[in-house]
Amino acid sequence: DAGVIQSPRHEVTEMGQEVTLRCKPISGHNSLFWYRQTMMRGLELLIYFNNNVPIDDSGMPEDRFSAKMPNASFSTLKIQPSEPRDSAVYFCASVPGQGQAFFGQGTRLTVV
Amino acid sequence: GQQLNQSPQSMFIQEGEDVSMNCTSSSIFNTWLWYKQDPGEGPVLLIALYKAGELTSNGRLTAQFGITRKDSFLNISASIPSDVGIYFCAGRKMNYGGSQGNLIFGKGTKLSVKP
Numbered sequence: 563d564a565g566v567i568q569s570p571r572h573e574v575t576e577m578g579q580e581v582t583l584r585c586k587p588i589s590g591h592n593s594l595f596w597y598r599q600t601m602m603r604g605l606e607l608l609i610y611f612n613n614n615v616p617i618d619d620s621g622m623p624e625d626r627f628s629a630k631m632p633n634a635s636f637s638t639l640k641i642q643p644s645e646p647r648d649s650a651v652y653f654c655a656s657v658p659g660q661g662q663a664f665f666g667q668g669t670r671l672t673v674v
Numbered sequence: 675g676q677q678l679n680q681s682p683q684s685m686f687i688q689e690g691e692d693v694s695m696n697c698t699s700s701s702i703f704n705t706w707l708w709y710k711q712d713p714g715e716g717p718v719l720l721i722a723l724y725k726a727g728e729l730t731s732n733g734r735l736t737a738q739f740g741i742t743r744k745d746s747f748l749n750i751s752a753s754i755p756s757d758v759g760i761y762f763c764a765g766r767k768m769n770y771g772g773s774q775g776n777l778i779f780g781k782g783t784k785l786s787v788k789p
Binding site: 566595597604605607610617618653655657662663664665666667668 | 779781
């Protein structure tokens, strides 16, 4: 298995633009998590899905952030409009029924 | 919100020394996980703990799930330069109804090893 695949690896965009981050979880895993990592705040949970259904989105900072999981093999995290303070590394992680999370390599987002 | 208190925040040690770090919480968890993150990469699982009191080793690494289920520690024996990185603890609860809850991370311990 190729592991969790995130794209793009790097994204530089201008303030106000829409940004879409993509994640392909490991086949057969039934939970998917989106995290944001910054120096100041560490790894923050944004939202997680169980069996494609959003369970807890209390970590999503604002209405500018939205996440979808239309099927078991794909999820997106969208920021519209983006702001400089959204600059961070965004990680997707997938989890089998019980236990450890497997992380993707992350998307480094820079909003200028 | 839920928090994990991880300490120390950073460590600067000599090669060959042993390392100890821990995580505590006011909440009870049913899973404790320890990860290592190298620069530019995602966290990679080191050890997973599923039962209170469980002590698990992975090479030079040993981790324990605290009896109270509110804490865990990670030890690294005889550190080497490639142990450098950021180590994260993570805890997971069970939701009502039995499904797995969210996975909460500590802020990390940055380890530096001097040859």
